[in-house]
Amino acid sequence: MALLEDGRLSDNRESWNHTQYLESPDFINCPMNMTVNTTTGEAFAINVTWVEPRATDNSGETAVPVADYTSGDNMFPIGDTTVQYNYNEDPIIKKCPNDTTVNTTNGLPTANVSWIEPTATDNSGTRFFINIITSGSIFQIGDSLVIYTAFDYPKINTAICSFIVTVEEDNRLVGVSTDEGSPNATVTWDPPLASDNSNATVTVVSSPFESGDMISIGTHTITFTATDSSGNFDTCEFNIKIEDQEAPDIINCPMDMTVNTATGEAFAINVTWVEPTATDNSGEII
Incomplete structure (x- = not known):
């Protein structure tokens, strides 16, 4: 499959529809609860260390956990403090439109095509959509690829939904x-x-x-x-x-003319003739 620069697909492609869904990563070696002493002369402990947990994912990519405290670079007051590690999941796109085929409209080589916009959710609660082509856009004859990309913030995890809009000439x-x-x-x-x-x-x-x-x-x-x-x-x-395939008619096209040069000159000036006129079956002349 080949995607052209204008977002349209090359010929002889198989129609396809794709939505990306990923399983959640799994944490490995989550640290046990810890009890540490305060730093000498202080009401807090600093630079407490632990082995950072790791995460695996079915995609094979390394899942990067995020926490509000970092091992060895922190400050904890007296009392209990919860250290929580999270991973950012990819957004989930719901109701990705199916491939669609429509006819051209109003005798033009284009069609105005609408669909129900997909939605997206993300575990972070924040998600954004990027889509160059929106529902209600005008499409030319042929195949056009429509892509929706959902991403979260700030990790920019993404999910993609895509489908093909095919516009065919209206044989009617x-x-x-x-x-x-x-x-x-x-x-x-x-x-x-x-x-x-x-x-x-x-x-x-x-x-x-x-x-x-x-x-x-x-x-x-x-x-x-x-x-x-x-x-x-x-x-x-x-x-x-x-x-309207009928050509205009020009009326009173001037005949060939022979005139004398102006006195003492090598040219003639102010040569006149009757301007021709034109008619057309459409009633319009440009």
Whole structure:
């Protein structure tokens, strides 16, 4: 699998979804309770030493315990003091989204894709999320890798959740060129068939256009609504993209001209002609 610089995946990859979960480390040789004397002439003991405990983890990485007191570098007042060692666990990401495939929308080569954002917990109670791509982002056609990274503070233990968003071109999009000399296209289609369990007649209506209508340049969604005699209904839809592929026409293009130089000069100045005009079926000229 290859991750491109823009966060998209190279072609011919297998779809995958990954969430990192690690078991908690185990402490080894936790020190026993200790009783020590105060330092001479003081109401406290300093530089009390013990063998630091170690921790192992199933990942094979060394788990580093953290304590509020360090062996050999401390000061304890008279009385009981609890020395507690902790290890920082990696955060746990919950409900990582599954890989998803969507179609392009509105005739564009993109799709707006949303999902339920994952959550994270951590034994430290503090966790942060880093995610470059968020729910509701716009994706181009192809595969895009979305990564959520959760980390705690201050040890920066991390957990990763990732999934793939695949955008495919909407095959329901019908492209039609405008009629010659017109900003519209006359479009016809076969209406869908509808049936009902009552075997009664089902009325099918299309909106906002019907087959045979003149439709303007742009992308339009045609919705079919099938309704039975009881008022129950179902819908289906497809998109029509009307494209202007007709070139503008230039009118009154000037003919070749021959003029004299200006008196005493090697050039002609202030040569005039009638500016040409242009028309286009779309009604727009730039």
